[in-house]
Amino acid sequence: QQQVKQSPQSLIVQKGGISIINCAYENTAFDYFPWYQQFPGKGPALLIAIRPDVSEKKEGRFTISFNKSAKQFSLHIMDSQPGDSATYFCAASVGGYNKLIFGAGTRLAVHP
Amino acid sequence: EAGVVQSPRYKIIEKKQPVAFWCNPISGHNTLYWYRQNLGQGPELLIRYENEEAVDDSQLPKDRFSAERLKGVDSTLKIQPAELGDSAVYLCASSGGFGETQYFGPGTRLLVL
Structure with a gap:
Protein backbone atom coordinates (compact mmCIF):
# COMPACT_ATOMS: atom_id res chain seq x y z
CA GLN A 1 0.00 0.00 0.00
CA GLN A 2 2.99 2.26 0.34
CA GLN A 3 4.08 1.83 -3.26
CA VAL A 4 4.08 4.43 -5.97
CA LYS A 5 4.12 2.88 -9.43
CA GLN A 6 5.68 4.90 -12.21
CA SER A 7 5.62 4.44 -15.98
CA PRO A 8 7.15 4.32 -18.48
CA GLN A 9 10.59 3.19 -17.40
CA SER A 10 12.16 5.12 -20.27
CA LEU A 11 10.93 7.66 -22.77
CA ILE A 12 12.33 9.14 -25.96
CA VAL A 13 10.86 12.39 -27.25
CA GLN A 14 11.79 14.68 -30.09
CA LYS A 15 12.71 18.26 -29.33
CA GLY A 16 9.56 20.35 -29.10
CA GLY A 17 7.36 17.38 -28.29
CA ILE A 18 5.37 16.61 -25.15
CA SER A 19 6.78 14.24 -22.54
CA PRO A 34 6.11 16.04 -5.78
CA TRP A 35 8.12 15.37 -8.91
CA TYR A 36 11.90 15.30 -8.75
CA GLN A 37 14.43 15.67 -11.56
CA GLN A 38 17.80 13.95 -11.34
CA PHE A 39 20.78 14.46 -13.65
CA PRO A 40 23.61 11.90 -13.74
CA ILE A 50 0.76 19.25 -6.04
CA ARG A 51 -1.73 18.61 -3.26
CA PRO A 52 -4.93 16.64 -3.87
CA ASP A 53 -7.23 19.64 -3.47
CA VAL A 54 -6.36 20.78 -7.01
CA SER A 55 -6.50 18.84 -10.28
CA GLU A 56 -3.73 20.63 -12.11
CA LYS A 57 -0.68 22.76 -11.42
CA LYS A 58 1.46 24.46 -14.02
CA GLU A 59 4.92 25.97 -13.69
CA GLY A 60 6.43 27.09 -16.95
CA ARG A 61 6.65 24.12 -19.29
CA PHE A 62 5.91 21.62 -16.50
CA THR A 63 2.36 20.61 -15.54
CA ILE A 64 1.08 18.10 -13.00
CA SER A 65 -2.34 16.59 -13.63
CA PHE A 66 -3.96 14.90 -10.64
CA ASN A 67 -6.89 12.47 -10.67
CA LYS A 68 -7.91 11.75 -7.09
CA SER A 69 -10.63 9.21 -7.91
CA ALA A 70 -8.26 7.18 -10.09
CA LYS A 71 -5.38 7.65 -7.65
CA GLN A 72 -3.15 8.74 -10.49
CA PHE A 73 -1.03 11.76 -11.28
CA SER A 74 1.14 12.66 -14.22
CA LEU A 75 3.86 15.05 -15.29
CA HIS A 76 3.63 16.78 -18.65
CA ILE A 77 6.66 18.54 -20.11
CA MET A 78 5.64 20.81 -22.95
CA ASP A 79 8.07 21.84 -25.71
CA SER A 80 10.61 19.29 -24.45
CA GLN A 81 14.24 20.34 -24.80
CA PRO A 82 17.48 18.33 -24.86
CA VAL A 94 1.62 11.89 4.15
CA GLY A 95 1.79 15.24 5.89
CA GLY A 96 4.11 17.05 3.52
CA TYR A 97 7.73 15.98 3.28
CA ASN A 98 7.72 13.79 6.31
CA LYS A 99 8.47 10.56 4.48
CA LEU A 100 8.67 10.57 0.71
CA ILE A 101 7.84 7.34 -1.13
CA PHE A 102 9.47 7.47 -4.55
CA GLY A 103 8.53 5.78 -7.80
CA ALA A 104 11.16 3.81 -9.69
CA GLY A 105 11.92 6.66 -12.07
CA THR A 106 11.61 7.43 -15.79
CA ARG A 107 14.67 8.06 -17.89
CA LEU A 108 13.79 10.76 -20.41
CA ALA A 109 15.87 11.42 -23.51
CA VAL A 110 14.97 14.40 -25.68
CA HIS A 111 16.53 14.16 -29.12
CA PRO A 112 17.40 17.31 -31.09
CA GLU B 1 24.51 29.46 -0.56
CA ALA B 2 26.23 26.08 -0.47
CA GLY B 3 24.06 23.03 -0.94
CA VAL B 4 24.21 19.72 0.87
CA VAL B 5 27.79 18.46 0.88
CA GLN B 6 28.64 14.78 0.90
CA SER B 7 31.91 12.91 0.96
CA PRO B 8 33.39 10.84 -0.38
CA ARG B 9 31.73 10.92 -3.78
CA TYR B 10 32.85 7.39 -4.62
CA LYS B 11 33.95 4.47 -2.51
CA ILE B 12 35.04 0.97 -3.48
CA ILE B 13 35.52 -1.59 -0.73
CA GLU B 14 35.65 -5.33 -0.30
CA LYS B 15 32.81 -7.11 1.43
CA LYS B 16 33.01 -7.36 5.20
CA GLN B 17 34.94 -4.09 5.37
CA PRO B 18 33.51 -1.04 7.19
CA VAL B 19 32.63 2.17 5.39
CA ALA B 20 31.43 5.60 6.47
CA PHE B 21 29.73 8.45 4.65
CA TRP B 22 29.67 12.07 5.75
CA CYS B 23 27.05 14.73 5.18
CA ASN B 24 27.00 18.45 5.88
CA PRO B 25 23.48 19.86 5.45
CA ILE B 26 22.49 23.32 4.31
CA SER B 27 23.20 25.85 7.02
CA GLY B 28 20.26 26.26 9.36
CA HIS B 29 18.46 23.09 8.27
CA ASN B 30 17.32 21.15 11.31
CA THR B 31 16.02 18.08 9.49
CA LEU B 32 18.45 15.66 7.90
CA TYR B 33 17.68 12.51 5.89
CA TRP B 34 19.72 9.58 4.66
CA TYR B 35 18.42 7.70 1.64
CA ARG B 36 19.67 4.70 -0.29
CA GLN B 37 19.16 4.63 -4.05
CA ASN B 38 19.66 1.29 -5.75
CA LEU B 39 20.48 1.21 -9.44
CA GLY B 40 17.41 2.02 -11.51
CA GLN B 41 15.27 2.75 -8.47
CA GLY B 42 14.03 5.74 -6.54
CA PRO B 43 15.56 6.77 -3.23
CA GLU B 44 14.40 4.93 -0.09
CA LEU B 45 14.53 6.61 3.29
CA LEU B 46 16.90 5.05 5.81
CA ILE B 47 16.74 7.53 8.67
CA ARG B 48 15.50 11.03 9.50
CA TYR B 49 16.91 13.36 12.11
CA GLU B 50 15.30 16.34 13.76
CA ASN B 51 18.32 18.14 15.18
CA GLU B 52 20.25 15.44 17.08
CA GLU B 53 17.32 13.06 17.44
CA ALA B 54 16.67 10.16 15.08
CA VAL B 55 12.88 10.41 14.76
CA ASP B 56 12.40 7.78 12.03
CA ASP B 57 14.88 4.93 11.67
CA SER B 58 12.37 2.21 10.91
CA GLN B 59 14.00 1.42 7.53
CA LEU B 60 17.58 1.36 8.81
CA PRO B 61 19.06 -2.17 8.93
CA LYS B 62 20.31 -1.84 12.45
CA ASP B 63 22.38 -5.01 12.47
CA ARG B 64 24.98 -3.42 10.23
CA PHE B 65 24.01 0.22 9.72
CA SER B 66 24.43 3.03 12.20
CA ALA B 67 24.13 6.78 12.00
CA GLU B 68 24.84 9.75 14.16
CA ARG B 69 24.28 13.47 14.06
CA LEU B 70 26.33 15.02 16.80
CA LYS B 71 25.54 18.65 17.65
CA GLY B 72 22.64 18.56 15.20
CA VAL B 73 24.69 19.57 12.16
CA ASP B 74 26.94 17.09 10.35
CA SER B 75 25.95 13.46 10.11
CA THR B 76 27.75 10.19 9.50
CA LEU B 77 26.26 6.97 8.17
CA LYS B 78 28.25 3.80 8.77
CA ILE B 79 28.03 0.26 7.45
CA GLN B 80 29.89 -2.50 9.26
CA PRO B 81 30.41 -5.01 7.79
CA ALA B 82 29.46 -4.17 4.22
CA GLU B 83 27.76 -6.77 2.03
CA LEU B 84 27.58 -7.04 -1.75
CA GLY B 85 23.94 -5.92 -1.67
CA ASP B 86 24.90 -2.62 -0.06
CA SER B 87 26.24 -1.36 -3.38
CA ALA B 88 24.13 1.73 -4.08
CA VAL B 89 24.16 5.51 -3.99
CA TYR B 90 23.70 6.94 -0.50
CA LEU B 91 21.99 10.30 -0.58
CA CYS B 92 21.80 12.87 2.16
CA ALA B 93 19.08 15.52 2.16
CA SER B 94 18.15 18.35 4.47
CA SER B 95 15.19 20.61 5.01
CA GLY B 96 14.32 23.61 7.10
CA GLY B 97 11.88 21.57 9.12
CA PHE B 98 8.94 19.25 9.04
CA GLY B 99 6.87 19.66 5.90
CA GLU B 100 9.45 21.73 4.02
CA THR B 101 11.28 21.01 0.77
CA GLN B 102 14.04 18.44 0.93
CA TYR B 103 17.30 19.40 -0.77
CA PHE B 104 19.51 16.51 -1.82
CA GLY B 105 23.27 16.23 -1.94
CA PRO B 106 25.09 14.59 -4.88
CA GLY B 107 25.36 11.26 -3.06
CA THR B 108 28.12 8.77 -2.37
CA ARG B 109 28.34 5.91 -4.84
CA LEU B 110 29.37 2.74 -3.00
CA LEU B 111 30.61 -0.38 -4.73
CA VAL B 112 31.16 -3.47 -2.60
CA LEU B 113 33.30 -6.15 -4.24
Missing part, protein backbone atom coordinates in the same frame (compact mmCIF):
# COMPACT_ATOMS: atom_id res chain seq x y z
CA ILE A 20 4.23 12.47 -20.33
CA ILE A 21 5.11 10.40 -17.26
CA ASN A 22 2.49 8.66 -15.16
CA CYS A 23 2.27 7.54 -11.55
CA ALA A 24 -0.30 5.60 -9.56
CA TYR A 25 -0.65 5.10 -5.84
CA GLU A 26 -2.73 3.05 -3.43
CA ASN A 27 -2.50 4.81 -0.10
CA THR A 28 -5.38 7.30 0.07
CA ALA A 29 -3.68 9.00 3.02
CA PHE A 30 -1.05 10.48 0.71
CA ASP A 31 -1.57 14.22 0.55
CA TYR A 32 1.50 15.54 -1.20
CA PHE A 33 2.77 14.57 -4.65
CA GLY A 41 25.93 12.28 -10.77
CA LYS A 42 23.57 14.67 -9.01
CA GLY A 43 20.99 14.33 -6.30
CA PRO A 44 17.28 14.66 -7.07
CA ALA A 45 15.94 18.22 -7.19
CA LEU A 46 12.34 19.26 -6.63
CA LEU A 47 10.68 20.21 -9.90
CA ILE A 48 7.01 20.76 -9.08
CA ALA A 49 4.52 19.47 -6.54
CA GLY A 83 18.33 19.94 -21.51
CA ASP A 84 15.30 18.17 -20.03
CA SER A 85 17.03 14.82 -20.56
CA ALA A 86 17.22 13.39 -17.06
CA THR A 87 15.57 10.85 -14.78
CA TYR A 88 12.25 11.92 -13.31
CA PHE A 89 10.82 10.54 -10.09
CA CYS A 90 7.32 10.92 -8.79
CA ALA A 91 6.84 10.68 -5.06
CA ALA A 92 4.11 10.80 -2.45
CA SER A 93 3.94 11.47 1.24
Whole structure:
Protein backbone atom coordinates (compact mmCIF):
# COMPACT_ATOMS: atom_id res chain seq x y z
CA GLN A 1 0.00 0.00 0.00
CA GLN A 2 2.99 2.26 0.34
CA GLN A 3 4.08 1.83 -3.26
CA VAL A 4 4.08 4.43 -5.97
CA LYS A 5 4.12 2.88 -9.43
CA GLN A 6 5.68 4.90 -12.21
CA SER A 7 5.62 4.44 -15.98
CA PRO A 8 7.15 4.32 -18.48
CA GLN A 9 10.59 3.19 -17.40
CA SER A 10 12.16 5.12 -20.27
CA LEU A 11 10.93 7.66 -22.77
CA ILE A 12 12.33 9.14 -25.96
CA VAL A 13 10.86 12.39 -27.25
CA GLN A 14 11.79 14.68 -30.09
CA LYS A 15 12.71 18.26 -29.33
CA GLY A 16 9.56 20.35 -29.10
CA GLY A 17 7.36 17.38 -28.29
CA ILE A 18 5.37 16.61 -25.15
CA SER A 19 6.78 14.24 -22.54
CA ILE A 20 4.23 12.47 -20.33
CA ILE A 21 5.11 10.40 -17.26
CA ASN A 22 2.49 8.66 -15.16
CA CYS A 23 2.27 7.54 -11.55
CA ALA A 24 -0.30 5.60 -9.56
CA TYR A 25 -0.65 5.10 -5.84
CA GLU A 26 -2.73 3.05 -3.43
CA ASN A 27 -2.50 4.81 -0.10
CA THR A 28 -5.38 7.30 0.07
CA ALA A 29 -3.68 9.00 3.02
CA PHE A 30 -1.05 10.48 0.71
CA ASP A 31 -1.57 14.22 0.55
CA TYR A 32 1.50 15.54 -1.20
CA PHE A 33 2.77 14.57 -4.65
CA PRO A 34 6.11 16.04 -5.78
CA TRP A 35 8.12 15.37 -8.91
CA TYR A 36 11.90 15.30 -8.75
CA GLN A 37 14.43 15.67 -11.56
CA GLN A 38 17.80 13.95 -11.34
CA PHE A 39 20.78 14.46 -13.65
CA PRO A 40 23.61 11.90 -13.74
CA GLY A 41 25.93 12.28 -10.77
CA LYS A 42 23.57 14.67 -9.01
CA GLY A 43 20.99 14.33 -6.30
CA PRO A 44 17.28 14.66 -7.07
CA ALA A 45 15.94 18.22 -7.19
CA LEU A 46 12.34 19.26 -6.63
CA LEU A 47 10.68 20.21 -9.90
CA ILE A 48 7.01 20.76 -9.08
CA ALA A 49 4.52 19.47 -6.54
CA ILE A 50 0.76 19.25 -6.04
CA ARG A 51 -1.73 18.61 -3.26
CA PRO A 52 -4.93 16.64 -3.87
CA ASP A 53 -7.23 19.64 -3.47
CA VAL A 54 -6.36 20.78 -7.01
CA SER A 55 -6.50 18.84 -10.28
CA GLU A 56 -3.73 20.63 -12.11
CA LYS A 57 -0.68 22.76 -11.42
CA LYS A 58 1.46 24.46 -14.02
CA GLU A 59 4.92 25.97 -13.69
CA GLY A 60 6.43 27.09 -16.95
CA ARG A 61 6.65 24.12 -19.29
CA PHE A 62 5.91 21.62 -16.50
CA THR A 63 2.36 20.61 -15.54
CA ILE A 64 1.08 18.10 -13.00
CA SER A 65 -2.34 16.59 -13.63
CA PHE A 66 -3.96 14.90 -10.64
CA ASN A 67 -6.89 12.47 -10.67
CA LYS A 68 -7.91 11.75 -7.09
CA SER A 69 -10.63 9.21 -7.91
CA ALA A 70 -8.26 7.18 -10.09
CA LYS A 71 -5.38 7.65 -7.65
CA GLN A 72 -3.15 8.74 -10.49
CA PHE A 73 -1.03 11.76 -11.28
CA SER A 74 1.14 12.66 -14.22
CA LEU A 75 3.86 15.05 -15.29
CA HIS A 76 3.63 16.78 -18.65
CA ILE A 77 6.66 18.54 -20.11
CA MET A 78 5.64 20.81 -22.95
CA ASP A 79 8.07 21.84 -25.71
CA SER A 80 10.61 19.29 -24.45
CA GLN A 81 14.24 20.34 -24.80
CA PRO A 82 17.48 18.33 -24.86
CA GLY A 83 18.33 19.94 -21.51
CA ASP A 84 15.30 18.17 -20.03
CA SER A 85 17.03 14.82 -20.56
CA ALA A 86 17.22 13.39 -17.06
CA THR A 87 15.57 10.85 -14.78
CA TYR A 88 12.25 11.92 -13.31
CA PHE A 89 10.82 10.54 -10.09
CA CYS A 90 7.32 10.92 -8.79
CA ALA A 91 6.84 10.68 -5.06
CA ALA A 92 4.11 10.80 -2.45
CA SER A 93 3.94 11.47 1.24
CA VAL A 94 1.62 11.89 4.15
CA GLY A 95 1.79 15.24 5.89
CA GLY A 96 4.11 17.05 3.52
CA TYR A 97 7.73 15.98 3.28
CA ASN A 98 7.72 13.79 6.31
CA LYS A 99 8.47 10.56 4.48
CA LEU A 100 8.67 10.57 0.71
CA ILE A 101 7.84 7.34 -1.13
CA PHE A 102 9.47 7.47 -4.55
CA GLY A 103 8.53 5.78 -7.80
CA ALA A 104 11.16 3.81 -9.69
CA GLY A 105 11.92 6.66 -12.07
CA THR A 106 11.61 7.43 -15.79
CA ARG A 107 14.67 8.06 -17.89
CA LEU A 108 13.79 10.76 -20.41
CA ALA A 109 15.87 11.42 -23.51
CA VAL A 110 14.97 14.40 -25.68
CA HIS A 111 16.53 14.16 -29.12
CA PRO A 112 17.40 17.31 -31.09
CA GLU B 1 24.51 29.46 -0.56
CA ALA B 2 26.23 26.08 -0.47
CA GLY B 3 24.06 23.03 -0.94
CA VAL B 4 24.21 19.72 0.87
CA VAL B 5 27.79 18.46 0.88
CA GLN B 6 28.64 14.78 0.90
CA SER B 7 31.91 12.91 0.96
CA PRO B 8 33.39 10.84 -0.38
CA ARG B 9 31.73 10.92 -3.78
CA TYR B 10 32.85 7.39 -4.62
CA LYS B 11 33.95 4.47 -2.51
CA ILE B 12 35.04 0.97 -3.48
CA ILE B 13 35.52 -1.59 -0.73
CA GLU B 14 35.65 -5.33 -0.30
CA LYS B 15 32.81 -7.11 1.43
CA LYS B 16 33.01 -7.36 5.20
CA GLN B 17 34.94 -4.09 5.37
CA PRO B 18 33.51 -1.04 7.19
CA VAL B 19 32.63 2.17 5.39
CA ALA B 20 31.43 5.60 6.47
CA PHE B 21 29.73 8.45 4.65
CA TRP B 22 29.67 12.07 5.75
CA CYS B 23 27.05 14.73 5.18
CA ASN B 24 27.00 18.45 5.88
CA PRO B 25 23.48 19.86 5.45
CA ILE B 26 22.49 23.32 4.31
CA SER B 27 23.20 25.85 7.02
CA GLY B 28 20.26 26.26 9.36
CA HIS B 29 18.46 23.09 8.27
CA ASN B 30 17.32 21.15 11.31
CA THR B 31 16.02 18.08 9.49
CA LEU B 32 18.45 15.66 7.90
CA TYR B 33 17.68 12.51 5.89
CA TRP B 34 19.72 9.58 4.66
CA TYR B 35 18.42 7.70 1.64
CA ARG B 36 19.67 4.70 -0.29
CA GLN B 37 19.16 4.63 -4.05
CA ASN B 38 19.66 1.29 -5.75
CA LEU B 39 20.48 1.21 -9.44
CA GLY B 40 17.41 2.02 -11.51
CA GLN B 41 15.27 2.75 -8.47
CA GLY B 42 14.03 5.74 -6.54
CA PRO B 43 15.56 6.77 -3.23
CA GLU B 44 14.40 4.93 -0.09
CA LEU B 45 14.53 6.61 3.29
CA LEU B 46 16.90 5.05 5.81
CA ILE B 47 16.74 7.53 8.67
CA ARG B 48 15.50 11.03 9.50
CA TYR B 49 16.91 13.36 12.11
CA GLU B 50 15.30 16.34 13.76
CA ASN B 51 18.32 18.14 15.18
CA GLU B 52 20.25 15.44 17.08
CA GLU B 53 17.32 13.06 17.44
CA ALA B 54 16.67 10.16 15.08
CA VAL B 55 12.88 10.41 14.76
CA ASP B 56 12.40 7.78 12.03
CA ASP B 57 14.88 4.93 11.67
CA SER B 58 12.37 2.21 10.91
CA GLN B 59 14.00 1.42 7.53
CA LEU B 60 17.58 1.36 8.81
CA PRO B 61 19.06 -2.17 8.93
CA LYS B 62 20.31 -1.84 12.45
CA ASP B 63 22.38 -5.01 12.47
CA ARG B 64 24.98 -3.42 10.23
CA PHE B 65 24.01 0.22 9.72
CA SER B 66 24.43 3.03 12.20
CA ALA B 67 24.13 6.78 12.00
CA GLU B 68 24.84 9.75 14.16
CA ARG B 69 24.28 13.47 14.06
CA LEU B 70 26.33 15.02 16.80
CA LYS B 71 25.54 18.65 17.65
CA GLY B 72 22.64 18.56 15.20
CA VAL B 73 24.69 19.57 12.16
CA ASP B 74 26.94 17.09 10.35
CA SER B 75 25.95 13.46 10.11
CA THR B 76 27.75 10.19 9.50
CA LEU B 77 26.26 6.97 8.17
CA LYS B 78 28.25 3.80 8.77
CA ILE B 79 28.03 0.26 7.45
CA GLN B 80 29.89 -2.50 9.26
CA PRO B 81 30.41 -5.01 7.79
CA ALA B 82 29.46 -4.17 4.22
CA GLU B 83 27.76 -6.77 2.03
CA LEU B 84 27.58 -7.04 -1.75
CA GLY B 85 23.94 -5.92 -1.67
CA ASP B 86 24.90 -2.62 -0.06
CA SER B 87 26.24 -1.36 -3.38
CA ALA B 88 24.13 1.73 -4.08
CA VAL B 89 24.16 5.51 -3.99
CA TYR B 90 23.70 6.94 -0.50
CA LEU B 91 21.99 10.30 -0.58
CA CYS B 92 21.80 12.87 2.16
CA ALA B 93 19.08 15.52 2.16
CA SER B 94 18.15 18.35 4.47
CA SER B 95 15.19 20.61 5.01
CA GLY B 96 14.32 23.61 7.10
CA GLY B 97 11.88 21.57 9.12
CA PHE B 98 8.94 19.25 9.04
CA GLY B 99 6.87 19.66 5.90
CA GLU B 100 9.45 21.73 4.02
CA THR B 101 11.28 21.01 0.77
CA GLN B 102 14.04 18.44 0.93
CA TYR B 103 17.30 19.40 -0.77
CA PHE B 104 19.51 16.51 -1.82
CA GLY B 105 23.27 16.23 -1.94
CA PRO B 106 25.09 14.59 -4.88
CA GLY B 107 25.36 11.26 -3.06
CA THR B 108 28.12 8.77 -2.37
CA ARG B 109 28.34 5.91 -4.84
CA LEU B 110 29.37 2.74 -3.00
CA LEU B 111 30.61 -0.38 -4.73
CA VAL B 112 31.16 -3.47 -2.60
CA LEU B 113 33.30 -6.15 -4.24
